[in-house]
Amino acid sequence: MARKDLSGPAVIFQANDRCRQEKLIEQLKNGVGAFDLPSNGLASNWAYALIASLAWNRKAWLSILHPHKAARRELGRMEYRGFIATV
16 A cells, blocks of 8 residues: 655655665574675685775776776776776
8 A cells, every 4th residue: 555645755764764674684584794704714804805905996996097087987886897897
């Protein structure tokens, strides 16, 4: 049944609250994804996180320094794999 008493922004806020609640329920059932790391050692997981952050920073800098404004915006929005394939 459609609700007629909510304004547009109120509908968006209500939908966001529901999504947050559903995400919380999913995390309570299955655990937080941050604990699923590629290795069981603290030093190797730190190295993995460091390499990933350096790669992401390289992507950000290369997209910022691109001479064409439209290409800058497009490169900045890409996921990392698509960025590597393009560049």
